[in-house]
Amino acid sequence: MKEIKCEHCGFWTNGNLVDCNYCGKRLNDRHLTEIEEREQIELRGMPLLKIDPDTPFIKKGFLRVLRFLQLIFFSIISMIAAMASSTVH
Numbered sequence: 867m868k869e870i871k872c873e874h875c876g877f878w879t880n881g882n883l884v885d886c887n888y889c890g891k892r893l894n895d896r897h898l899t900e901i902e903e904r905e906q907i908e909l910r911g912m913p914l915l916k917i918d919p920d921t922p923f924i925k926k927g928f929l930r931v932l933r934f935l936q937l938i939f940f941s942i943i944s945m946i947a948a949m950a951s952s953t954v955h
Contacts, residue, residue: 868880868881868882869881870893870894872886872888872889872891872893873893873894873895873896874886874889874891874895875888875889875891877889879893881893912936912937912940914933914936914937915929915932915933915936917929917930917933
């Protein structure tokens, strides 16, 4: 069992819980609010084209080809960035 110190009351409590056993406030409140703020700001994943299920068959095929080209482009850019960062060190 991992124990952490509550930042509100100062008592040691079970770290697997969401709320403190003694004061009832949320454990790791600062850390969790910072993560929530970052998730709102940061982009998660690559910005790929969206394909709706109701899109006609031919347009879906065209969009899938464009999505594939996006993936190739992102992989080339990532490879260039990796090579550039490896030459710096």
